[in-house]
Amino acid sequence: MGGYFGAVAKSDVVMDVFFGTDYHSHLGTKSGGLTLWDREKGFNREIHSITNTPFRTKFEKEIIDIVGTSGIGCINDTDPQPLLVRSHLGLYAIMVTGIINNAEALATNYLKSHEGQFMALSSGKINQTELAAAIINEQDSIVNGIKHLRDVIDGSLTLMILTDRGEIIAARDKYGRIPVHIGRKEDGYCVAFESFAYKKLGYSDARELGPGEIVKLTPDEIIELEPPGKEMRICAFLWSYYGYSNSCYEGVNVEVMRYRNGELMARNEEHNRTMPEVDYVAGVPDSGIAHAIGYAAESGIPYARPLIKYTPTWPRSFMPENQNVRNQVARMKQIPVDELIRGKNLLFIDDSIVRGTQLRETVDFLYESGAKEVHVRSACPPVMFACKYLNFSRNNSVMGLMARKTIQEIEGDEGSSHLTEYADGSTERGQCLCRTISKRLGFDSLGFQSLDGLLEAIGLPREQICTYCWTGKE
Numbered sequence: 035m036g037g038y039f040g041a042v043a044k045s046d047v048v049m050d051v052f053f054g055t056d057y058h059s060h061l062g063t064k065s066g067g068l069t070l071w072d073r074e075k076g077f078n079r080e081i082h083s084i085t086n087t088p089f090r091t092k093f094e095k096e097i098i099d100i101v102g103t104s105g106i107g108c109i110n111d112t113d114p115q116p117l118l119v120r121s122h123l124g125l126y127a128i129m130v131t132g133i134i135n136n137a138e139a140l141a142t143n144y145l146k147s148h149e150g151q152f153m154a155l156s157s158g159k160i161n162q163t164e165l166a167a168a169i170i171n172e173q174d175s176i177v178n179g180i181k182h183l184r185d186v187i188d189g190s191l192t193l194m195i196l197t198d199r200g201e202i203i204a205a206r207d208k209y210g211r212i213p214v215h216i217g218r219k220e221d222g223y224c225v226a227f228e229s230f231a232y233k234k235l236g237y238s239d240a241r242e243l244g245p246g247e248i249v250k251l252t253p254d255e256i257i258e259l260e261p262p263g264k265e266m267r268i269c270a271f272l273w274s275y276y277g278y279s280n281s282c283y284e285g286v287n288v289e290v291m292r293y294r295n296g297e298l299m300a301r302n303e304e305h306n307r308t309m310p311e312v313d314y315v316a317g318v319p320d321s322g323i324a325h326a327i328g329y330a331a332e333s334g335i336p337y338a339r340p341l342i343k344y345t346p347t348w349p350r351s352f353m354p355e356n357q358n359v360r361n362q363v364a365r366m367k368q369i370p371v372d373e374l375i376r377g378k379n380l381l382f383i384d385d386s387i388v389r390g391t392q393l394r395e396t397v398d399f400l401y402e403s404g405a406k407e408v409h410v411r412s413a414c415p416p417v418m419f420a421c422k423y424l425n426f427s428r429n430n431s432v433m434g435l436m437a438r439k440t441i442q443e444i445e446g447d448e449g450s451s452h453l454t455e456y457a458d459g460s461t462e463r464g465q466c467l468c469r470t471i472s473k474r475l476g477f478d479s480l481g482f483q484s485l486d487g488l489l490e491a492i493g494l495p496r497e498q499i500c501t502y503c504w505t506g507k508e
């Protein structure tokens with residue numbers, strides 16, 4: 035994934051960009067970058083790896099010496115950015131969030147016709163921000179370049195450009211998979227993925243960009259360069275998993291959606307008589323917690339926190355790429371409350387079951403800590419497809435997905451023709467999937483929120499929400 039923050043004002047915005055970007059730290063683990071612009075001093079850019087050290091710690095010393103009345107910052111899981119680009123469109127800084135699935139083909143085509151070059155990353159891959167800039171620069175203006183970029187990529191990109199006049203151009207991806215919020219204060223504007231980031235910095239809501247919309251921000255105004263498109267497919271996972279609890283997307287708050295989602299799950303279980311007899315309902319920290327609060331409130335079963343995260347030295351919500359390290363970090367973070375586990379029957383709600391590895395570790399750990407029964411509920415349907423629109427680190431290969439792997443085991447290739455049935459807990463195949471995953475991961479029972487329930491909890495028109503992860507439909 036990735037997060038971003040930019041600001042432009044008549045006064046210095048360095049601290050706004052620094053703290054605003056830092057408030058997006060839950061959206062990326064690999065790289066952080068800032069570019070500030072000052073009328074006298076021009077551009078000043080810093081990029082650091084944030085794999086082992088949080089963004090703020092990496093930038094806090096150098097930020098003190100930087101000045102700027104506009105700037106952009108980002109946190110991401112992919113390539114170092116923002117990049118500074120010199121082209122016939124001027125000197126500008128650019129950052130992108132999303133994914134270009136056909137990057138190799140686009141780069142090959144580009145090199146055939148331009149005889150230029152790309153600076154390969156240490157992985158040998160091309161930095162997709164550099165590729166995006168090269169494609170934008172093929173056109174006669176930045177706006178035409180962004181539109182051209184959207185037409186040729188397979189994937190989805192949201193981007194920010196900081197021009198050599200200190201203006202910010204913000205462009206939401208074509209179908210609005212991720213949000214772009216504009217905030218306003220006395221002498222300027224900001225742009226952010228997470229709206230709570232700018233509210234904490236004294237900005238108020240100006241507006242949210244529509245899908246595909248492009249705007250230019252100056253200290254005085256928001257200038258529309260390209261109107262929003264009609265179709266939107268905002269990512270449903272924003273609410274169920276990776277969005278921050280305080281945030282609203284398209285006017286729907288994350289925390290409130292999760293309460294509602296938990297309530298709907300409980301109501302459905304009561305109706306179907308599948309609710310297990312347990313002592314407590316709990317959420318897998320962090321994003322499972324709010325779903326569990328909603329479930330507990332509706333069912334009347336007491337809510338408890340049998341596992342509490344140790345946050346002073348493990349403050350980040352994402353974890354390292356390497357699975358073994360990630361498992362170890364997960365183990366280190368979770369501290370049990372023995373009195374709430376030993377001899378108890380527990381219902382644990384997780385935001386989703388993607389690969390299932392961490393959940394298995396958590397449940398094993400609960401049994402080792404003396405739990406009698408551990409029932410698991412996923413706050414969204416079984417994930418059946420890998421995301422192809424965002425660089426969403428949790429599900430990047432279909433057969434790495436717990437549901438697909440299990441279906442393959444149950445009935446081989448034939449299973450992929452019955453994914454809709456498998457995703458529906460009221461069908462024989464759906465129940466078989468739950469039983470088989472439960473057995474494999476050691477749960478006493480397993481249930482999934484239905485797609486209808488998830489969409490009802492979000493509350494936006496169905497056709498405006500991306501559900502590709504679950505349905506495979508674009």
Ligand code: SF4
Nearest residue numbers: 269270421500502503
């Ligand atoms: S495929 Fe899944 S993770 Fe990707 S944008 Fe759609 S809902 Fe979100």
